[in-house]
Amino acid sequence: MNRHSWIPLGCAALCIAVIVPWVALAAAGGGGFDGVVNSIESRYHEHAMRIPLMGLASVVAGVATRGGVDGVHVAEFEHFSAPVDGEELNRLVEEKLGQGWERMIRETSRHGGEQTLIFSHPEGKRMGLFILDLNGVELDVVQVSVDADRLNETIIKYKHHDRDDEHSSN
């Protein structure tokens, strides 16, 4: 084997390094928000209700907050009756969200059917937040991207509006 024959081998190795995790991920229903929701659906045999026109709502939220809140994803499981193992659910979410997401809050109740998971993902000036909350028979999954400075500006603006309204009514 001459020196040049290593080039196609190297390319093949690179392809495997990229393709193997991608195929594994695709086989399990993809990653990110949709990956988590799809995996919960298939694992617990429950169906998620996607909010209609969520994309439009996300754009409106972005405009209303001047980019403070963006990339809103919401899925809701009503009448979620399947028993949940907190450890397994956490593992599922971690695997599907993938690298870069760090768990910030985890509250697990073994008997009460209550699970809360909050993950964060720094995105430059923005922060991605993923929230999963199971409360009794309702499971909500939310993902947003937040620019703290811009959102805070909007919050302060509305606070001032409220104060002005209070003063004028008095």
Next chain:
Amino acid sequence: MKHRIAAVFLGAAALIAPALAQPSPSPLPLPAPVEKELAARAANVTEVTLGKGMLDFAAKFMDNNDKDQVAVKQLIQGLDGIYVRSYEFDKEGQYSTDQLEQLRQAFGTPEWTPMVHVRESKGGESTDVMMKMVNGEPHGIFVLDAEAKELTIVLILGPIRMDQLSELKGLSGLSKLGDIEKDKHAKDKTDDKGKAAKEGDQ
């Protein structure tokens, strides 16, 4: 021979690639097996992991016109991390003294100074508070509170002002911080009583 090397190389690449895609391990410097064992046995688990990035992010939402929030903002902006683990058990005896010892040993390095060390012979309840000192200044605090059916671990890393610490007790799982001052005063009182008794004996 070269074909074998190539095959090994390809195999290794295929094995390593998915491993690289795994999520990063917990940043909390606790023995991972103990943490897992406790979580597996507990009926309720609360974990809070706030790194520097998230603390800076949270600080941006603090109201500069609110005195309390300004105090919290000042405190958390300088911190490197806040970590809380709270385990509630259905019955007693779900954790061992060995596990507690392993948790304490994780902070047995010279930079960590024991501050409060309370043991109750009845029920085996205990509270440990350790402080990380850097150039004589507190740069971390570790609280381990063990009750019959509950175990709470709090770790705060970064420069800490003790007078502002109780401001954090509103955060999930950090209510134990409000007790630190109380425990410290109780310890001081006990020490004073001990000294007075010794002087009386002499």
